[in-house]
Amino acid sequence: MADELLIRTEELVKVFPMGRSEVRALNRVSLDFRAGEFAGLVGPSGSGKTTFLNVVGSLDAPTSGSAEVLGRRIEGLSHREAADLRNRSIGFIFQTFNLLPVYTAYENVEFPLLLLRVPAAQRRRMVMDALEWVGLADRSRSRPAQLSGGESQRVAIARAVVKRPPLLLADEPTANLDAENSHHILRTMAALNRELGTTFLFATHDEKVIAYLHRKITLVDGRVERDEPLTPAAGRETGP
Amino acid sequence: MITLRLALRNILGTGIRAWLNAFIISIALVASSWNQGVVAGMDEQAARAARDLEYGGxxxxxxxxxxxxxxxxxxxxxxxxxxxxxxxxxxxxxxxxxxxxxxxxxxxxxxxxxxxxxxxxxxxxxxxxxxxxxxxxxxxxxxxxxxxxxxxxxxxxxxxxxxxxxxxxxxxxxxxxxxxxxxxxxxxxxxxxxxxxxxxxxxxxxxxxxxxxxxxxxxxxxxxxxxxxxDPDFLLRDLRELVKTKSVGRVVLLVIFLSLGMLAIFDTQVLAIFRRRREIGTLVALGFTRGQVVRLFTLEGALHGVLAVLLGAAWGLPLLWLQARLGFAVPPGTEDMGISIGERIYPAYGAGYILGVAVLSLAVTTVVSLLPSRRIARLKPTDALRGRAS
Structure with a gap:
């Protein structure tokens, strides 16, 4: 599993029409990510971080170039195939948590497993395991409106990892959290990366996140400006 | 199954709005059934009177x-x-x-x-x-x-x-x-x-x-x-024609009430799609296909119809039953309209009609829900996740 090539993009270009002109959000981005990486795309707003995650996450198609994720060519996927890829192999963590408001924490975490038709008993065990990883087993009956920002993001992490996806994409996961909660969820993600071997790819400009990364890719105006390995400065040894 | 479960949770989660929509449709169901019952009751009573007093067998x-x-x-x-x-x-x-x-x-x-x-x-x-x-x-x-x-x-x-x-x-x-x-x-x-x-x-x-x-x-x-x-069918032909003419009012009433209900549901659906774009994006990110999301929203709308049937049964059936038992006084002058009814009309309800109206309202609710839901198919997941319209 380790060192296995998980993501490969070649000359990836994404152009958005903007009125009469167009914005080149990704400009010939070629990157490889291997299984087990804890990597981050950093850069200012508009640098193309989220666009890259969206393409890799099969939520968007590239304008040109290619993106191969878990052996699947993103640009050739139908809507159904893309949905299947996301369902089985990719977890998402969003800046705004994006929990389903009518579901409890338990049900939010359970949701991807329902889509995968995991049997009930196994599902229950997996959900409770995921909630325990993020330290929220005792809040399983709470609805999103009853959870704090930090707790909501931890539920979102549990939802993303419950199906044990090989790849987890996190878009500004700490942007709506205070420092303490940010460190808490980052430690959680680092532990999941270490213990489950889940590959994490972040889009962030938060220094707190960068402090946890093993690899930092700096994007500027849709181009890779720098791709450097890092020695994590914080929390890698600390479990959730 | 998961779509149905989520739709049910979503619609119950909207609280009073869902029940209001359902209540309006239930009024259409009950009013139309009542109206049909009155016409059928008039028909039955008039036919019975004509048979007993004039036409025999x-x-x-x-x-x-x-x-x-x-x-x-x-x-x-x-x-x-x-x-x-x-x-x-x-x-x-x-x-x-x-x-x-x-x-x-x-x-x-x-x-x-x-x-x-x-x-x-x-x-x-x-x-x-x-x-x-x-x-x-x-x-x-x-x-x-x-x-x-x-x-x-x-x-x-x-x-x-x-x-x-x-x-x-x-x-x-x-x-x-x-x-x-x-x-x-x-x-x-x-x-x-x-x-x-x-x-x-x-x-x-x-x-x-x-x-x-x-x-x-x-x-x-x-x-x-x-x-x-x-034969009695020939002799009652004029009466049946008269009753048929009066039934047109029944259809008009049904259309008016159903239209009001459907307007409310259409409005709710359009608003829901606008307000819940981020949720739509999340569902797609979690692995829902666009078709599944369209089905989810359509089902949510259609469930208004199911709620309406349940609600209509809860408050309407006892009311209709009471009316059928007690009847109501015929307004003075009704006999001059050409139908001999009696002093009271006892509505006669047909299970087939009530069932038919219920099925019709479910079908129309589904179609009305599907129309705005089809917009979702044009929504880009990345825009939806940001809460933006495509």
């Missing part, structure tokens, strides 16, 4: 008889053929002789129909036995409406005039032996019932009749020569 008409042409009435009679006379003698039919005449209540002249019927008959359910009253000279039975119209009451004497076959006019005083209260204008308005043998004698038409009413439940014989058999 069908009528044999003398071939010249045309109820819409009073000018031919003079010729519309002939002696009863043997087959029909046998039915009459066995009590399975009763003969009626009709002729034009006039009465002179309070010195005014009024054209009426003179109808002769056997006072001992039991085929038609009105009090002809009153015509057996002894010492009344020429006894006459009239209806309540007609009595009011000409200001006659029981015991009054009134002059009757008629034309004999030779063309000469004859007259005789008749005594009103009974004023019957009936819902059926056809045996009441502008007519006087006399004993059949007396009318035959007055008209010099011994043994003659204009029509023969068959007792309900009696198997009809083939019509003898010179006579035509009219």
């Amino acid at each position: 069908g009528q044999y008409w003398q071939e010249s008889y045309d109820p819409y042409d009073p000018l031919t009435l003079e010729e519309a009679h002939s002696p009863l053929p043997e087959e029909l006379r046998r039915l009459v003698n066995e009590g399975k039919a009763t003969a009626v002789l009709m002729m034009q005449g006039s009465i002179y209540p309070q010195g005014r002249m009024r054209s009426i129909l003179l109808k002769g019927i056997d006072p001992r008959q039991h085929v038609l359910d009105f009090p002809t036995s009153a015509l057996s009253a002894a010492g009344a000279g020429l006894p006459a039975l009239i209806g309540g409406r007609f009595a009011r119209a000409v200001d006659l009451a029981r015991g009054d004497t009134v002059t009757l005039r008629w034309r004999e076959p030779g063309g000469a006019f004859n007259a005789e005083d008749a005594t009103i032996v009974h004023v019957m209260q009936t819902t059926l204008a056809a045996i009441d308005n502008n007519q006087a019932w006399l004993p059949l043998d007396r009318l035959q004698e007055m008209a010099r038409l011994p043994g003659a009749a204009t029509l023969v009413v068959l007792a309900p439940g009696t198997a009809p014989l083939s019509a003898p020569p010179g006579w035509v058999f009219r």
Whole structure:
């Protein structure tokens, strides 16, 4: 599993029409990510971080170039195939948590497993395991409106990892959290990366996140400006 | 299954708005069912009254008889053929002789129909036995409406005039032996019932009749020569047409109420899609296909219809049942519209109709929900995740 090539993009270009002109959000981005990486795309707003995650996450198609994720060519996927890829192999963590408001924490975490038709008993065990990883087993009956920002993001992490996806994409996961909660969820993600071997790819400009990364890719105006390995400065040894 | 589960949770999660929408549709269901019940009840009661008081199990008409042409009435009679006379003698039919005449209540002249019927008959359910009253000279039975119209009451004497076959006019005083209260204008308005043998004698038409009413439940014989058999369906044809015309109102009411409900649901769906874009994006990110999201929102809308049926059953069925039991008073003047109903209408509800309206509202709700949901297919997941419209 380790060192296995998980993501490969070649000359990836994404152009958005903007009125009469167009914005080149990704400009010939070629990157490889291997299984087990804890990597981050950093850069200012508009640098193309989220666009890259969206393409890799099969939520968007590239304008040109290619993106191969878990052996699947993103640009050739139908809507159904893309949905299947996301369902089985990719977890998402969003800046705004994006929990389903009518579901409890338990049900939010359970949701991807329902889509995968995991049997009930196994599902229950997996959900409770995921909630325990993020330290929220005792809040399983709470609805999103009853959870704090930090707790909501931890539920979102549990939802993303419950199906044990090989790849987890996190878009500004700490942007709506205070420092303490940010460190808490980052430690959680680092532990999941270490213990489950889940590959994490972040889009962030938060220094707190960068402090946890093993690899930092700096994007500027849709181009890779720098791709450097890092020695994590914080929390890698600390479990959730 | 997961789509249904999520849809159910979502719709119940919207709280009062979902119930309000469902309530409006339930009003459409209940009001339409009530309206249909009233029309069906009117139809049933009117048909029953016509059968009991006028048509029986069908009528044999003398071939010249045309109820819409009073000018031919003079010729519309002939002696009863043997087959029909046998039915009459066995009590399975009763003969009626009709002729034009006039009465002179309070010195005014009024054209009426003179109808002769056997006072001992039991085929038609009105009090002809009153015509057996002894010492009344020429006894006459009239209806309540007609009595009011000409200001006659029981015991009054009134002059009757008629034309004999030779063309000469004859007259005789008749005594009103009974004023019957009936819902059926056809045996009441502008007519006087006399004993059949007396009318035959007055008209010099011994043994003659204009029509023969068959007792309900009696198997009809083939019509003898010179006579035509009219079955109950033929006789009730006009009534059915009238009821059908009145049913148009029922459809209009259903359309108005359903449209209001559907407008509310359409509005709710459009708003939901606008407000829940981020949720749509999340579902897609989690692995829902666009088709599944469209199905989810359509199902949510359609569930309004299901809630409406449940809600309508909860408050509507007891109400409809109560109405069917107690009925309601017929407004004055309704009988003049041409349908004889009775003093109260008892709605008669058809399970098929109620079920049909429920299924229709479910189908329409689904279609109305599908229309705005199709927009989701055009929504880009990346925009949806940011809460933006594509």
